[in-house]
Amino acid sequence: MSDDERTPLPLVFDEPVGRRKPPRHLAGCTPDERVEWVKELGLPGFRAKQLATHYFARLTDDPAEMTDLPAGQRDELVGALLPTLMTPLRTMEADRGTTRKTLWKLFDGALVESVLMRYPDRATVCVSSQAGCGMACPFCATGQGGLQRNMSTGEIVEQVVAAARSLARGEVPGGPGRVSNVVFMGMGEPMANYRAVIGAVRRLTDPQPDGLGMSARGVTVSTVGLVPRMLQLAEEGIPVTLALSLHAPDDELRNELVPINTRFSVAETVDAAWNYARVTKRRVSIEYAMMRGINDQAWRADLLADVLLARGDWGWVHVNLIPLNPTPGSKWTASEPADEREFVRRLEAKGIPTTVRDTRGREIDGACGQLAATEA
Ligand code: SAH
Numbered sequence: 001m002s003d004d005e006r007t008p009l010p011l012v013f014d015e016p017v018g019r020r021k022p023p024r025h026l027a028g029c030t031p032d033e034r035v036e037w038v039k040e041l042g043l044p045g046f047r048a049k050q051l052a053t054h055y056f057a058r059l060t061d062d063p064a065e066m067t068d069l070p071a072g073q074r075d076e077l078v079g080a081l082l083p084t085l086m087t088p089l090r091t092m093e094a095d096r097g098t099t100r101k102t103l104w105k106l107f108d109g110a111l112v113e114s115v116l117m118r119y120p121d122r123a124t125v126c127v128s129s130q131a132g133c134g135m136a137c138p139f140c141a142t143g144q145g146g147l148q149r150n151m152s153t154g155e156i157v158e159q160v161v162a163a164a165r166s167l168a169r170g171e172v173p174g175g176p177g178r179v180s181n182v183v184f185m186g187m188g189e190p191m192a193n194y195r196a197v198i199g200a201v202r203r204l205t206d207p208q209p210d211g212l213g214m215s216a217r218g219v220t221v222s223t224v225g226l227v228p229r230m231l232q233l234a235e236e237g238i239p240v241t242l243a244l245s246l247h248a249p250d251d252e253l254r255n256e257l258v259p260i261n262t263r264f265s266v267a268e269t270v271d272a273a274w275n276y277a278r279v280t281k282r283r284v285s286i287e288y289a290m291m292r293g294i295n296d297q298a299w300r301a302d303l304l305a306d307v308l309l310a311r312g313d314w315g316w317v318h319v320n321l322i323p324l325n326p327t328p329g330s331k332w333t334a335s336e337p338a339d340e341r342e343f344v345r346r347l348e349a350k351g352i353p354t355t356v357r358d359t360r361g362r363e364i365d366g367a368c369g370q371l372a373a374t375e376a
Helices: 033-041 048-057 071-079 151-167 190-203 226-233 251-256 266-280 298-309 335-349
Strands: 086-094 098-108 111-116 123-126 130-132 147-150 181-184 217-222 243-247 283-292 317-323 354-357
Touching: 033 048, 033 071, 048 071, 086 151, 098 151, 111 151, 123 151, 123 190, 130 190, 147 190, 151 181, 151 190, 181 190, 190 217, 217 226, 226 243, 226 266, 243 266, 266 283, 266 298, 266 317, 283 298, 298 317, 298 335, 317 335, 335 354
Parallel strands: 123 181, 181 217, 217 243, 243 283, 283 317, 317 354
Antiparallel strands: 086 098, 098 111, 111 123, 130 147
């Protein structure tokens, strides 16, 4: 018998580094939980709402600015409920500063990224929901590194609040502004971290000061197609936009491009997307990364349209084509412009509304599937 087997490890090793929980934070609690927490600290419950107002409405976490809190309680309240969840390691800018990618270091050293994209009429934050990703899509940089861990609700929300702060403070060209859209298209598979993601969506959409007060319509949850979770999401009563990363209309190819397809087929996955549209009355977005010679043939455009139309032609769906952003060392590259145009034409000819995603932030590796790969 070896020493290891005889000597029980001290308890502390039951929670190895990297398995510790992220700090508890106001952003990860419901309004009721915040009140309970503040009372546990021996302070009056209404302090919770005051603190939430600073965090979600005034977008400050500096105790000195919280003059409505008694000076003697400020540091204690902020220290307890607003601990530092993440520190920016690096910010990169493109598009004259209107696209900003931030690399964050989480409390345990895990790295994640978020991207702020400002347009004339809106500002979108692309957030991560996991450090790494376990879905292993071969064309996606994040998918190559595997999953490190799920992010907490607080960590997800804090990415949006950080972006909201820099917009409010006028740090992004175009004058002070607000976050209008959040897309769960950064690192990770949101439906594989369901509870934390739903918590985050609630914090984003709860009216101020309980949350950020965003419209659910401005929030897009993107998934590889975890069917049970898609069905569950439809029943949550929060009408977020659902995006399904389909990338192929046939099982043979999708099994390769999106390996989870071997568990949930194209038919089951598209049925779940259709169900989401039926229950929520929200049009579903089908994401389709155009890969030269792989999934961009005219016949696949026809098949894609047929697969979608088989569930109804009442405008339940639209297709968003994403020019593939090639990852280092990958055998795939973006489609020829002519093939892309023909693909769009075929879909539209069958009555499927189709858009081609712009490719902001490519030069800062802020584009789809590129996040944090170089650092990790
Ligand atoms: N895991 C979720 C959300 C994260 S990725 C999902 O898969 O939907 C967001 C989108 O970017 C997905 O549609 C994903 O397939 C796509 N994507 C990943 N890598 C890409 C790349 N190299 N080029 C273009 N799109 C990519």
